[in-house]
Amino acid sequence: xxxxxxxxxxxxxxxxxxxxxxxxxxxxxxxxxxxxxxxxxxxxxxxxxxxxxxxxxxxxxxxxxxxxxxxxxxxxxxxxxxxxxxxxxxxxxxxxxxxxxxxxxxxxxxxxxxxxxxxxxxxxxxxxxxxxxxxxxxxxxxxxxxxxxxxxxxxxxxxxxxxxxxxxxxxxxxxxxxxxxxxxxxxxxxxxxxxxxxxxxxxxxxxxxxxxxxxxxxxxxxxxxxxxxxxxxxxxxxxxxxxxxxxxxxxxxxxxxxxxxxxxx
Numbered sequence: 001x002x003x004x005x006x007x008x009x010x011x012x013x014x015x016x017x018x019x020x021x022x023x024x025x026x027x028x029x030x031x032x033x034x035x036x037x038x039x040x041x042x043x044x045x046x047x048x049x050x051x052x053x054x055x056x057x058x059x060x061x062x063x064x065x066x067x068x069x070x071x072x073x074x075x076x077x078x079x080x081x082x083x084x085x086x087x088x089x090x091x092x093x094x095x096x097x098x099x100x101x102x103x104x105x106x107x108x109x110x111x112x113x114x115x116x117x118x119x120x121x122x123x124x125x126x127x128x129x130x131x132x133x134x135x136x137x138x139x140x141x142x143x144x145x146x147x148x149x150x151x152x153x154x155x156x157x158x159x160x161x162x163x164x165x166x167x168x169x170x171x172x173x174x175x176x177x178x179x180x181x182x183x184x185x186x187x188x189x190x191x192x193x194x195x196x197x198x199x200x201x202x203x204x205x206x207x208x209x210x211x212x213x214x215x216x217x218x219x220x221x222x223x224x225x226x227x228x229x230x231x232x233x234x235x236x237x238x239x240x241x242x243x244x245x246x247x248x249x250x251x252x253x254x255x256x257x258x259x260x261x262x263x264x265x
Contacts, residue, residue: 029063030055075136075143075144080129083103105138110238112238114206114239117243119246119248122246122247124244127210127244135174141173142173150170155190167200181210181221182213188224198231203237207234209235
């Protein structure tokens with residue numbers, strides 16, 4: 001469908017033509033904003049080129065935002081977490097400068113791994129989700145999963161003769177975030193399947209994990225010592241290891257709020 005070109009349109013007719021054209025060209029941001037921007041352009045005596053640039057930049061910015069939102073949804077994060085919302089003073093074990101360096105996503109560009117190790121409540125999952133969100137906002141394809149959920153999916157895929165397809169799917173994303181690794185013991189078959197995913201991604205795409213166990217205790221999760229050593233090697237080679245400590249800042253925060261209420265009660 002082509003729109004007839006007309007000159008000397010009335011303001012009302014011009015608005016209708018712009019609205020229709022934006023619908024056809026799928027420019028929702030320009031469609032929503034052009035009237036206000038046009039009014040502002042008149043007041044500020046903008047040039048035609050300046051006015052057009054303003055419209056196009058708004059559309060580009062909005063499309064970028066929508067793409068980021070789609071990537072964040074596709075990642076499958078269980079909840080929203082951001083770096084801004086993390087209280088670095090409450091957990092001095094996590095160095096803010098290191099985290100903000102990681103937020104630049106150079107480690108993902110270099111296909112390097114990241115390990116967050118510490119007890120429950122020390123900020124591991126928060127950091128994992130927040131850094132994954134930063135990566136999605138910067139254009140990387142991200143996938144979040146629990147370790148047990150990933151292994152169960154791999155076992156089911158193997159039973160249904162879909163293992164290669166599933167491993168390839170997990171291998172394609174730029175960043176795979178695996179949470180709660182070490183909370184439950186994995187049988188040899190499950191551990192071997194997880195190892196296949198890590199091998200598929202090795203030095204090609206990044207893996208970030210959060211675990212409540214130090215590497216020395218991973219033999220409780222991966223009962224085969226040789227397989228355990230191979231998995232640790234895949235997850236640490238050229239990577240960053242952050243130890244979040246043993247003191248739960250969530251528990252400390254809850255206690256502080258309770259004490260505050262008691263003092264004002």
